Amino acid sequence: MNFADKLSEKILKTNSRVIVGLDPHLDKFPKGILEEHDILNKNIYENGESLERASDAVMHFNRIVIDVIYENACGVKLQSALYEALGIAGMEVMADTLRLASNYDLLTIVDGKRGDISSSMKGYLSAYFSESGNAPFECDAITVNPYMGRDVISVFNNALTSWGKGLFVLIRTSNPSASEIQNVSLESGEKFYEYIGKQLNTWGSDYIGQYGYSCIGSVVGLTAVEEAIKIREILRNAYLLLPGFGPQGGDLSIVKDMSDKNGLGFLIVSARWGLFENIGTDFKNSIKNNIKKLQLLINKFI
């Protein structure tokens, strides 16, 4: 099934627009888990052995999170940088976490923001997507950086049309320095991010499913309200993946401008918020309640 349709049906089935960010910030992990794996207050980057123990701790935490959030989230997003930081053992945990999340029927997104020439993008294609479901880091969608132009998406044609896979291309990111590049004014009078949005509208037009959305979605930071609203106008057919809620200051009221009349068309990422902030003594229950609370908060605005 077309990725955008799969995503739409998952949203309707769960009534959730929450993507949980499984971003292993070990310094924010529950103390009990760090203690159990003997990495509390240790510099895990000192030697390979502690990277393995740290990776075990990440898998332990991810298992718990997936088990408590799967009813209130429609998918998970793994920040690949934080798995790469743990070396080979970390990459194994990334692969295992993707498989586990998929078994829980959660959609899986690898957030590596890849972007390269076609012959290299073929490498990323093989790493993340396959027809058989046996790619080393098989997932439903990846994030992509558009700096190198249309070549970054061209090798994914089969994956998008026949294998049910999706891409989320960066437009306007949530970080403080985003505007110094993405908000530059062009000769045409538009901002650079608007130009990228228009390119994406073209790139995605071949991959639109029955709910009216393309398998090529886009990443837009919740912190850039004005830009997000303009991007929504430009990109009517793209799923917008919205990070930046919580610590980065994103405001949920923007949801009313992102959602279509069926409550489709966007996803809110909960990463540090929900998993590492607002956590009581029972972290499992806190995480479960936080994600459920976020699900309901979002749904108020659709």
Add this chain to the structure above:
Amino acid sequence: MNFADKLSEKILKTNSRVIVGLDPHLDKFPKGILEEHDILNKNIYENGESLERASDAVMHFNRIVIDVIYENACGVKLQSALYEALGIAGMEVMADTLRLASNYDLLTIVDGKRGDISSSMKGYLSAYFSESGNAPFECDAITVNPYMGRDVISVFNNALTSWGKGLFVLIRTSNPSASEIQNVSLESGEKFYEYIGKQLNTWGSDYIGQYGYSCIGSVVGLTAVEEAIKIREILRNAYLLLPGFGPQGGDLSIVKDMSDKNGLGFLIVSARWGLFENIGTDFKNSIKNNIKKLQLLINKFI
């Protein structure tokens, strides 16, 4: 030692400006190696076992290449996409190849074109760089994508000032669709890539070594001659890493505009050309001779 100084001294010592791209395009590998590892004419992406055999073949090939090129090249560049494509075994080969190249005194560059928010860039920092030299994928420099602005380089301050590490930030890439993004005209009258060049000039200004070059270099495709010359004017203090020679059509005569009076300031990448093209029956000797020939061709123009 400052990375740019280390690079300058390596160039002067070897009298070579060649960076050999260790990009495992298995479909172009010598038949003998594919046969020996039982992957000739097989779809290696079918199952995990063949990915392991393919990874063994890559390590086998990389060992041979490093051993025949180390006297005529100043470093190697590994395209991370093609290692990720081979899964966990491929990532192990990437780490092992980096260690081996470093033992041969070659500078090592991981070409992953990473770019993310600061908290994720910290992950990439831990994956590729350390003070002790024990990072999982320890190398001398990585390539970086500037789409998200200055946040993509800010976490590397210690690595650049104290650990002898370097970055190469994309400006004008060598791929066909590069111009649709990078050559867009800005309100200021300049092209987007010129604007990025000016940003990089500022970003790199804190990291200039005694040869006059910054630890923050830049990636500029050899296929974009006019742009490369403009970028050289804007970025007097940046090492330019120039891919695109050979199959992509890049022309070496541009070297005369890239080089300073000491023959410093640029690096030519030889990836598919030299390793997979112009190969006779004895592939080891062909590769050795190709890289030596390229070294001399470049030096004619300095």
